[in-house]
Amino acid sequence: MKNGNDSVKILLDENEVPRQFYNILPDLPHPLAPPLHPGTGKPASPSDFEAIFSKAVIAQEMSSERFIPIPGEVRDALLRSGRPSPLFRARRLEARLKTPAKIYFKHEGLNPCGSHKPNTAIAQAYYNMKEGVEHLVTETGAGQWGTALSYASLLFGLDCKVFMVRTSFDSKPYRKMLIETYGATIFASPSRETKFGQKVLLEKPDHPGSLGIAISEAIECVVSDPKKKSKYSLGSVLNHVLLHQTVIGQETSLQLAMADEKPDYVIGCIGGGSNFAGIAFPLLYDKLKGKNNAQFIAVEPESCPSTTKGEFKYDFGDTAGMTPLIKMYTLGKDFIPPSIHAGGLRYHGMAPTVSALVAEKLVHPVSYGQKEVFEAGVLFARTEGIVAAPESCHAIKAAIDTALECKKRNEAKTIVFNLSGHGLLDLAGYSQFLEGKMQ
Amino acid sequence: MKNGNDSVKILLDENEVPRQFYNILPDLPHPLAPPLHPGTGKPASPSDFEAIFSKAVIAQEMSSERFIPIPGEVRDALLRSGRPSPLFRARRLEARLKTPAKIYFKHEGLNPCGSHKPNTAIAQAYYNMKEGVEHLVTETGAGQWGTALSYASLLFGLDCKVFMVRTSFDSKPYRKMLIETYGATIFASPSRETKFGQKVLLEKPDHPGSLGIAISEAIECVVSDPKKKSKYSLGSVLNHVLLHQTVIGQETSLQLAMADEKPDYVIGCIGGGSNFAGIAFPLLYDKLKGKNNAQFIAVEPESCPSTTKGEFKYDFGDTAGMTPLIKMYTLGKDFIPPSIHAGGLRYHGMAPTVSALVAEKLVHPVSYGQKEVFEAGVLFARTEGIVAAPESCHAIKAAIDTALECKKRNEAKTIVFNLSGHGLLDLAGYSQFLEGKMQ
Numbered sequence: 001m002k003n004g005n006d007s008v009k010i011l012l013d014e015n016e017v018p019r020q021f022y023n024i025l026p027d028l029p030h031p032l033a034p035p036l037h038p039g040t041g042k043p044a045s046p047s048d049f050e051a052i053f054s055k056a057v058i059a060q061e062m063s064s065e066r067f068i069p070i071p072g073e074v075r076d077a078l079l080r081s082g083r084p085s086p087l088f089r090a091r092r093l094e095a096r097l098k099t100p101a102k103i104y105f106k107h108e109g110l111n112p113c114g115s116h117k118p119n120t121a122i123a124q125a126y127y128n129m130k131e132g133v134e135h136l137v138t139e140t141g142a143g144q145w146g147t148a149l150s151y152a153s154l155l156f157g158l159d160c161k162v163f164m165v166r167t168s169f170d171s172k173p174y175r176k177m178l179i180e181t182y183g184a185t186i187f188a189s190p191s192r193e194t195k196f197g198q199k200v201l202l203e204k205p206d207h208p209g210s211l212g213i214a215i216s217e218a219i220e221c222v223v224s225d226p227k228k229k230s231k232y233s234l235g236s237v238l239n240h241v242l243l244h245q246t247v248i249g250q251e252t253s254l255q256l257a258m259a260d261e262k263p264d265y266v267i268g269c270i271g272g273g274s275n276f277a278g279i280a281f282p283l284l285y286d287k288l289k290g291k292n293n294a295q296f297i298a299v300e301p302e303s304c305p306s307t308t309k310g311e312f313k314y315d316f317g318d319t320a321g322m323t324p325l326i327k328m329y330t331l332g333k334d335f336i337p338p339s340i341h342a343g344g345l346r347y348h349g350m351a352p353t354v355s356a357l358v359a360e361k362l363v364h365p366v367s368y369g370q371k372e373v374f375e376a377g378v379l380f381a382r383t384e385g386i387v388a389a390p391e392s393c394h395a396i397k398a399a400i401d402t403a404l405e406c407k408k409r410n411e412a413k414t415i416v417f418n419l420s421g422h423g424l425l426d427l428a429g430y431s432q433f434l435e436g437k438m439q
Numbered sequence: 440m441k442n443g444n445d446s447v448k449i450l451l452d453e454n455e456v457p458r459q460f461y462n463i464l465p466d467l468p469h470p471l472a473p474p475l476h477p478g479t480g481k482p483a484s485p486s487d488f489e490a491i492f493s494k495a496v497i498a499q500e501m502s503s504e505r506f507i508p509i510p511g512e513v514r515d516a517l518l519r520s521g522r523p524s525p526l527f528r529a530r531r532l533e534a535r536l537k538t539p540a541k542i543y544f545k546h547e548g549l550n551p552c553g554s555h556k557p558n559t560a561i562a563q564a565y566y567n568m569k570e571g572v573e574h575l576v577t578e579t580g581a582g583q584w585g586t587a588l589s590y591a592s593l594l595f596g597l598d599c600k601v602f603m604v605r606t607s608f609d610s611k612p613y614r615k616m617l618i619e620t621y622g623a624t625i626f627a628s629p630s631r632e633t634k635f636g637q638k639v640l641l642e643k644p645d646h647p648g649s650l651g652i653a654i655s656e657a658i659e660c661v662v663s664d665p666k667k668k669s670k671y672s673l674g675s676v677l678n679h680v681l682l683h684q685t686v687i688g689q690e691t692s693l694q695l696a697m698a699d700e701k702p703d704y705v706i707g708c709i710g711g712g713s714n715f716a717g718i719a720f721p722l723l724y725d726k727l728k729g730k731n732n733a734q735f736i737a738v739e740p741e742s743c744p745s746t747t748k749g750e751f752k753y754d755f756g757d758t759a760g761m762t763p764l765i766k767m768y769t770l771g772k773d774f775i776p777p778s779i780h781a782g783g784l785r786y787h788g789m790a791p792t793v794s795a796l797v798a799e800k801l802v803h804p805v806s807y808g809q810k811e812v813f814e815a816g817v818l819f820a821r822t823e824g825i826v827a828a829p830e831s832c833h834a835i836k837a838a839i840d841t842a843l844e845c846k847k848r849n850e851a852k853t854i855v856f857n858l859s860g861h862g863l864l865d866l867a868g869y870s871q872f873l874e875g876k877m878q
Contacts, residue, residue, distance in 0.1 A: 008519050011453065014446075080447050080527075080824070088519075092594075110549055112825045114863070151824050155531075174613065177866035180873055181820050381620050385519070385590050386551045424553070424863050427616035434619055 008091055010255040012084035017075065020067040021123075022246040024281045024353055025239060027066065027288060029360050032239075032352055033327035036314060044324040052222050052232040056127035060240040068243065070123075077122045077155055082111025083247065087255035087416075092383040094403070101406035102261070103399055104416040106252050106279055107386070115389065115421030116275045117148030117235060120244035124233045125152035135159045135230040137221045139189065139214030141271065142168050142343030142391065143175025144421055145235030150184035160184035163191060163217045166209035168343035174425045189214040196220050196320045210336050211272075211347045216320030223322075236272025237317060237326075237351045245278025252416060253282050262292040265402050267417035269394035270298040270307065270365070271344045273351030275420035281353075283416075284362070296363045297402070298354065299394040301373070304337040306330060306350045307358050307365035315349060328355040340370050341429030342390035366398060373397050374433035377423065381430075389421040390429050447530055449694040451523035456514065459506040460562075461685040463720045463792055464678060466505065466727060468799050471678075471791055472766035475753060483763040491661050491671040495566035499679035507682065509562075516561045516594055521550025522686065526694035526855075531822040533842070540845035541700070542838055543855040545691050545718055546825070554828065554860030555714045556587030556674060559683035563672045564591035574598045574669040576660045578628065578653030580710065581607050581782030581830065582614030583860055584674030589623035599623035602630060602656045605648035607782035613864045628653040635659050635759045649775050650711075650786045655759030662761075675711025676756060676767075676790045684717025691855060692721050701731045704841050706856035708833035709737040709746065709804070710783045712790030714859035720792075722855075723801070735802045736841070737793065738833040740812070743776040745769060745789045746797050746804035754788060767794040779809050780868035781829035805837060812836050813872040816862065820869075828860040829868050 025032060034043040049058045060068060070078075090103040108116035128136060136158050140146030146162035153160035162184055169176060169188040179186045187193050189209045190200040194217040200207050207213075215234075222232045234241055256263060266283050268276030280296050287294055300307060307329045315330040317323035330349040331337075337346040350358075357363040370390075377393035379400070380386065388396060395417040406413045423430065432438045464471060473482040488497045499507060509517075529542040547555035567575060575597050579585030585601035592599035601623055608615060608627040618625045626632050628648045629639040633656040639646050646652075654673075661671045673680055695702060705722050707715030719735050726733055739746060746768045754769040756762035769788040770776075776785040789797075796802040809829075816832035818839070819825065827835060834856040845852045862869065871877045 007453075008515075009453070014448070014450065076447075112861075154821055155824060174863065174866045177870040178826065178863065181817065181826055181866065181869045182824070183821050378620065382593055382622050385594060385621075387617065387620055422551075424613065424617070427613045427620065430620045431616040 008089050010087040010259055012251060012254060014079055014084065016254055017079060017083045018247045018250040019070055019075065021070060021243045022250060022282050022285060023063055023066055023068055023243045026064050027285060028353065028356055032356060035324035035326045038321060038325055048324060052219055054127045054131050054133060054231055056131065057124060057240040060243060061238055071126060074123050074126045078119065078247065081118045081122065084251050085110055087252060090384050093380060096383045097400065097403050097407065099403040099407040100410060100412040101403040102412065102414045103403055104256070104414070105419045106248055106416070107419050108248060108275065109419060109422035113144065113148045113151050114424065115144040115148065116245060116248060116278055117145045118151060119247055119278065120235065120241045120274065121148035121152035122155065123244045125149070125156045125158055128231050129156040129158060133158065133229060133231045135161065135225065136233045137161045137218045137230055138233045138235065139163045139211060139218045140235065141165050141211050141346055142426065143172055143179065144344055146179050146186065147175060149233055150179045150182035153184065154182055161221065162186045163189040163214040165189055165211060165214050165343060165346065166207065167339040171428060172425055189217050191217060193217065194220045208336070208339050210319060212319035212333055215318035216322055219318065219322050236274040237349065239353055242274050242277035242281070242351055242353060245274050246282050248278035248418065249280060249282030252279055253286055256416065261414045263294045263416045264413040265297060265415045266294050267297045267299065267395050267398045267402070267415065269345060269391050269420065270300050270350060270354060271347050271391065273354035275418050277351060277354055279418040297398055298358065298363050298365045299398045300365060300367050301340055301342055301345050301394065302367045302369045303340055304346050305367045306348065307355070308367045312355060312359050317349060326352050328352045329358060341426060342394065344391045345394070368394055368397050371433070371438055374429065374438060376400050378430065378433065387423045387430065388419055389423045390426050392420045447528050449526040449698055451690060451693060453518055453523065455693055456518060456522045457686045457689040458509055458514065460509060460682045461689060461721050461724060462502055462505055462507055462682045465503050466724060467792065467795055471795060474763040474765045477760060477764055487763060491658055493566045493570050493572060493670055495570065496563060496679040499682060500677055510565060513562050513565045517558065517686065520557045520561065523690050524549055526691060529823050532819060535822045536839065536842050536846065538842040538846040539849060539851040540842040541851065541853045542842055543853070544858045545687055545855070546858050547687060547714065548858060548861035552583065552587045552590050553863065554583040554587065555684060555687060555717055556584045557590060558686055558717065559674065559680045559713065560587035560591035561594065562683045564588070564595045564597055567670050568595040568597060572597065572668060572670045574600065574664065575672045576600045576657045576669055577672045577674065578602045578650060578657045579674065580604050580650050580785055581865065582611055582618065583783055585618050585625065586614060588672055589618045589621035592623065593621055600660065601625045602628040602653040604628055604650060604653050604782060604785065605646065606778040610867060611864055628656050630656060632656065633659040647775065647778050649758060651758035651772055654757035655761055658757065658761050675713040676788065678792055681713050681716035681720070681790055681792060684713050685721050687717035687857065688719060688721030691718055692725055695855065700853045702733045702855045703852040704736060704854045705733050706736045706738065706834050706837045706841070706854065708784060708830050708859065709739050709789060709793060710786050710830065712793035714857050716790060716793055718857040736837055737797065737802050737804045738837045739804060739806050740779055740781055740784050740833065741806045741808045742779055743785050744806045745787065746794070747806045751794060751798050756788060765791050767791045768797060780865060781833065783830045784833070807833055807836050810872070810877055813868065813877060815839050817869065817872065826862045826869065827858055828862040829865050831859045
């Protein structure tokens with residue numbers, strides 16, 4: 001490299017992969033507002049969730065324990081699936097920007113599924129397998145979550161069914177092929193497989209779909225299984241999902257310490273909030289302990305601005321109104337975002353924990369338009385050599401802007417962002433951008 | 440995992456990444472037949488290659504040194520690009536096959552380009568940059584080599600132009616997009632960019648292309664550069680390319696020793712021969728030193744059977760007859776292979792060093808049909824969770840057959856194969872297979 005011979009990669013040993021998930025609930029400034037039963041309007045009890053979720057994840061959802069042990073079989077599967085992941089220093093990007101800031105990124109794309117999603121898919125498939133579940137059903141946006149759950153299902157011998165938002169289903173055909181290669185069944189949502197899907201299609205036959213609609217279809221599919229051997233699996237939003245992702249931030253904390261760095265800015269994109277929480281929550285815990293004084297920046301698309309323009313209130317997690325009501329930043333359950341390439345960020349709401357931290361001003365939300373996000377992604381590809389997922393390009397854009405702010409103030413700050421996944425199956429978006437056809 | 444908690448991954452430290460390339464020339468049983476000048480029919484001198492190759496790689500091509508130091512900048516770039524790569528044990532595949540054999544695979548797909556090709560692309564781009572070259576021109580089949588050279592070119596500040604075989608250009612559109620995202624220029628070959636391309640198109644406007652034709656176009660492009668700032672870069676076949684790939688086998692040798700294993704079977708797919716040589720040559724060197732007693736199996740497609748049905752003779756490396764004559768197994772420079780998904784294996788010839796080892800019966804060639812190869816790939820994806828490139832699926836198929844032979848004989852042999860790349864951009868082939876549409 002022309003930019004010097006210093007190491008660009010910080011690696012961990014397998015024995016440094018976390019043995020516990022970090023649960024942020026006991027460390028929130030105020031207790032989280034409880035989910036409400038949609039019928040009674042009263043706080044939902046664990047049993048209200050048992051029709052759709054495994055008991056183990058319901059217990060984690062409400063747990064007051066700060067650390068939850070990772071089962072041995074889950075940790076083994078994480079080791080098979082790209083853990084520990086490397087922390088890279090983006091020296092070539094720094095040089096191109098001529099910034100005194102140091103930019104680090106955690107690369108979660110180096111596993112068979114290509115994103116951070118296997119971290120929770122593996123845990124969820126394991127817990128369901130242990131409880132005798134045979135079928136997992138889920139929704140997926142851009143397809144990274146559906147890929148990860150298909151993958152985790154095959155590892156633990158489960159059958160898997162995926163409802164994929166139609167706009168992504170059509171624009172990312174390789175995701176469907178990948179999910180089918182793993183042996184799962186996939187439907188474009190809204191589909192004719194469920195009553196709710198049929199209802200939506202009746203009103204609008206060319207409906208582009210949304211994560212809210214796909215969640216409704218997946219839940220309907222689970223509750224109507226006459227054999228009661230099906231469970232629903234969610235890829236983001238809820239606390240149990242986010243805490244599975246904290247392996248990312250725990251590793252990052254170790255790696256930054258190895259590089260003798262304290263983070264000044266921690267950045268991640270947000271759709272439901274899971275990859276952001278994955279890197280941010282453990283570093284926020286470090287901050288509580290006085291180990292850093294970082295600012296936390298959550299990046300969302302301008303076209304789906306739940307935390308920058310939504311309301312902080314109780315709303316349904318899905319469009320049909322089948323889930324408990326949860327308190328979060330939301331654009332309303334009926335909001336249908338435009339068909340952007342970052343399909344993983346097209347969700348009307350936001351994780352309650354992330355929402356609470358935004359409301360407390362402990363997390364700072366920002367938003368960007370699609371074109372400037374792809375422009376950042378191309379700059380990253382042509383300096384660091386890595387094609388990032390359009391979702392991750394939101395984090396790249398914020399990291400670049402932060403580094404340029406540091407340049408103006410001549411400050412050698414330390415920036416770390418989560419590269420949540422690679423963009424190899426999203427190349428049609430890059431191509432559209434390069435050909436000047438992106439709106 | 441249900442198949443036991445034993446480790447499935449053997450990792451190296453960065454300081455264990457090789458510091459030398461291994462050159463097999465001094466260890467061949469007989470000296471390699473020299474390349475011949477196409478005009479005079481006499482042995483070609485280094486200067487005959489200078490119009491198209493950098494001086495450094497010409498020196499390596501003919502070197503009698505067993506070990507060639509890896510420059511620091513090249514090694515740094517290799518560390519950025521997925522080195523060291525993990526050696527996995529395919530315990531889930533073993534369990535599915537109920538074989539007593541142990542199956543290991545070296546995973547070369549965990550870098551931004553997704554294949555073994557960056558190992559030589561980085562070295563070649565570096566040497567050219569050092570000699571003041573500004574433009575690199577090459578051909579590519581399935582696109583893995585074109586991707587890698589585009590990537591290496593951006594790392595060293597070079598411009599890059601790629602002629603991609605039309606059948607792959609059309610069937611693997613994401614490869615084109617990836618190469619363009621890296622900033623390179625790409626043409627479907629045969630193209631209108633060169634006189635030879637125009638000639639081929641005049642005879643057959645819908646010509647599917649071949650590696651031989653694309654090589655001719657790339658070389659024509661280089662020799663007609665009026666500024667003399669262009670060089671050609673080759674992704675396989677020649678000795679300098681193969682020796683750059685020996686980082687794979689050197690790492691594998693260390694990793695097998697860490698697992699206290701001696702290989703009994705070493706397997707790789709062959710198109711031009713580079714990934715096979717990469718894993719096999721260092722392990723063959725170990726065998727010469729008495730460290731193992733392995734059999735070496737090279738796997739090619741039935742539809743392009745250069746080593747199983749070709750002749751061992753002097754032939755051109757390209758279709759136009761612009762290269763020196765080299766002694767190799769060949770189907771003849773005018774052989775146009777059918778349009779299979781493993782576009783990287785559609786070459787009429789075979790590396791002279793690999794050819795010599797086949798002729799000496801030190802390497803055993805086998806061939807498989809496309810359907811049985813994809814069947815093996817799907818079994819691998821559904822057990823190990825990794826979608827392999829169609830090229831690599833040839834090695835998987837041979838590894839499975841070898842493991843089943845071991846089962847018949849009840850022998851706990853150790854099999855190691857090279858997983859040369861992932862198949863995420865080749866999913867259309869998997870989809871065709873799963874839908875029963877493959878011939």
